[in-house]
Amino acid sequence: MASTAASIFNLKDTSLLHTQGFIDGQWVDAKEGAKISVTNPATTEEIGQVPEMGIAETKEAIEAASKAFKTWSKTTAKHRHDILMKFFALMKEHEDDLARIITLENGKPLADAKGENTYSASYLEWFAEEAVRTYGEVIPSAMSNLRNIVVKQPIGVVSILTPWNFPSAMITRKLGAALAAGCTAVIKPPAETPFSCLALVELANRAGIPPGVINVVTTNANIQEVGKELCVNPLVKKVSFTGSTGVAKLLYGYASSTLKKVSIEAGGNAPFIVFDDADIDAAVEGAIACKFRGSGQTCVCANRIYVQSSVYAEFASRLAERVAAFKVGDGLDSETTHGPLIHERAIAKVEHHVEDAISRGAQIIHGGKRLSRTGSFFAPTILSDVPADAVINFEETFGPVAALTKFETEEEVLKLANDTPFGLAGYFFSRDVGRVWRVAEALEVGMVGTNTGLLSQAVIPFGGIKESGLGREGSKYGVEDYMNIKFIAFGGL
Numbered sequence: 001m002a003s004t005a006a007s008i009f010n011l012k013d014t015s016l017l018h019t020q021g022f023i024d025g026q027w028v029d030a031k032e033g034a035k036i037s038v039t040n041p042a043t044t045e046e047i048g049q050v051p052e053m054g055i056a057e058t059k060e061a062i063e064a065a066s067k068a069f070k071t072w073s074k075t076t077a078k079h080r081h082d083i084l085m086k087f088f089a090l091m092k093e094h095e096d097d098l099a100r101i102i103t104l105e106n107g108k109p110l111a112d113a114k115g116e117n118t119y120s121a122s123y124l125e126w127f128a129e130e131a132v133r134t135y136g137e138v139i140p141s142a143m144s145n146l147r148n149i150v151v152k153q154p155i156g157v158v159s160i161l162t163p164w165n166f167p168s169a170m171i172t173r174k175l176g177a178a179l180a181a182g183c184t185a186v187i188k189p190p191a192e193t194p195f196s197c198l199a200l201v202e203l204a205n206r207a208g209i210p211p212g213v214i215n216v217v218t219t220n221a222n223i224q225e226v227g228k229e230l231c232v233n234p235l236v237k238k239v240s241f242t243g244s245t246g247v248a249k250l251l252y253g254y255a256s257s258t259l260k261k262v263s264i265e266a267g268g269n270a271p272f273i274v275f276d277d278a279d280i281d282a283a284v285e286g287a288i289a290c291k292f293r294g295s296g297q298t299c300v301c302a303n304r305i306y307v308q309s310s311v312y313a314e315f316a317s318r319l320a321e322r323v324a325a326f327k328v329g330d331g332l333d334s335e336t337t338h339g340p341l342i343h344e345r346a347i348a349k350v351e352h353h354v355e356d357a358i359s360r361g362a363q364i365i366h367g368g369k370r371l372s373r374t375g376s377f378f379a380p381t382i383l384s385d386v387p388a389d390a391v392i393n394f395e396e397t398f399g400p401v402a403a404l405t406k407f408e409t410e411e412e413v414l415k416l417a418n419d420t421p422f423g424l425a426g427y428f429f430s431r432d433v434g435r436v437w438r439v440a441e442a443l444e445v446g447m448v449g450t451n452t453g454l455l456s457q458a459v460i461p462f463g464g465i466k467e468s469g470l471g472r473e474g475s476k477y478g479v480e481d482y483m484n485i486k487f488i489a490f491g492g493l
Helices: 002-010 056-070 077-093 095-106 110-131 169-181 194-207 224-233 245-258 282-298 309-324 342-360 408-418 434-442 477-481
Strands: 022-025 026-028 033-040 046-051 137-139 147-154 157-161 184-188 214-216 236-242 259-267 270-274 302-308 361-367 383-386 401-407 425-429 445-451 483-490
Touching: 002 046, 022 056, 022 236, 026 342, 026 434, 026 483, 033 309, 033 425, 046 194, 056 157, 056 214, 056 224, 077 095, 077 110, 077 184, 077 408, 095 110, 095 194, 110 270, 110 282, 110 477, 147 169, 157 169, 157 224, 169 184, 169 236, 194 214, 194 408, 224 236, 224 245, 245 259, 245 342, 259 408, 270 342, 270 408, 282 309, 282 425, 282 434, 302 309, 309 361, 309 401, 342 361, 342 401, 401 408, 425 434, 434 445
Parallel strands: 157 184, 157 236, 184 214, 236 259, 270 302, 270 425, 302 401, 383 401, 425 445
Antiparallel strands: 022 026, 022 214, 033 046, 137 147, 147 483, 361 383
C-alpha cells in the first residue's frame, strides 16, 4: 500500500510520505494491525492508509514523551531555537511537496496549500525566536535579606489534538510553542489528514529533534478512548485542542480529573458587519477572504453577514458577481479557486442549513446545492434575507454559504452579533473612526477584524472567549501557555 500511496502523491522527496505512526523515534504500525483509509475529498479515492492505534500505543507514546522530557527540558533556549530554525528551513525547502500532501488529503487548491505551508512554517520561526525570550522577573523585596525571583519552566508532556481544515498549521501553532518552551508532545492528527503531520515529523527528525520529543498516534475508530487517555493520563501536564465545542467540552471534562492546563480553540459563529459608510469594494473582498477561504471550512469564517439596509443591495450584487467567477474543482487543477468539502457529513450539514433558511423565507442569490460530480463539492452559495431564527445563525456552517441579513442601526446589529454563545472572531467594515472603536470594543469575541477579513498571523494571540475556548496560540502569549511560573525566595542574604 505504501508504494501505491507514493505513486498517488508523486512527491519530489518520497521519504516525506509516511504511512505509520511515530513513537519514541520509531515509525510503528498498530499492535493489532488495523488500518485507517484516507481519501481525497475531490475524487473520493483512497490515497493511503495509516495505523488504527489505540490505548496501548497512546500510553507508549506518552511514556516516551515523559522520558524524553527529562533531557529535552534541560536543553538551552538557544539550542531549541537553532533546531526550530532548521525545522523552519526544511519546511520552506520542501514547500511544494508539503503543499501537494495538503491538497491531496484536504482538498484545498494547491495555491492555498502553499499559503498554508508558509503560514505553518512561520510558527516555527516565531517560536524559535520566542524560545530565547522566555524571561523571568525580579520582584523588589520589602526585606533587605530576601530576593524575590520568578522563573518560567516547561510544563511537561503536552497532548496535541488537531483538526483537518489546516492539517499543517494547526500542528505547528501548538508544537512550535511546546518545543520552544522545552516540552515534549504526543500528537493525535485527524484521521482525514494524517499525512501532513507525519511529513512534519520526518522534517523534525532531520532538524535534529531527539527521539521521544515528538510522538504521533493515528486513530479513527478508537478516537474517544485515545482522546480520553491523552487527557486523563497523569504523565500529561497540558492538553491543547482545536475542534468543535462539543468535543472541547468533553476533553475539558477529562482533563479536569487531574487539573491539567488546557488550551482550547473551539467552534465559532463569526459576525461580519457592513455599515453604510464602509468601502463596499473592500467589504466584498473581506467577505470573500473570510467567508470562502478553504470553501468556508475555517474556524474564523464569517458565519453571519449583516449589511446595513442602505447598502444591502449594492453589497449583495457585488458579492454575487465575485462568487459567480469562482472555479470549483480538484485542488490540483491550476484553474481551481475553491475545492471540495472534506466529506459527505460536511455536505449534509451545509444542505441542512441552506434548506432550513429557504424554508423560513431566505432567497438564493447564487448556488444553493451540491454539484453533480464525483467528490464532496457544494456550490459557493449566497442567501439573502436570512431570518433571525434560521439555524445558520446559531450553528457554525463550515461550508461555502454566505448568509446575508439586513439591519438598520448600530445598536441593533451589535445585539444580533453578540447573540450567540460563541466568541472566536468578528469582522466589520466602517470608515467612521468613532464607530470603529465602539464596535471593536463592543463585539464579544477574542479577535476583531476591522476593515479586513484576514486575522491569522504567527505574531498575534489567536483564540476566543465564551464557548469558543480559552488560552491563546501564537504571539508571546502562546509560548507562555506551555510554561509554569515558579517563584523562588532567596533568603539569608
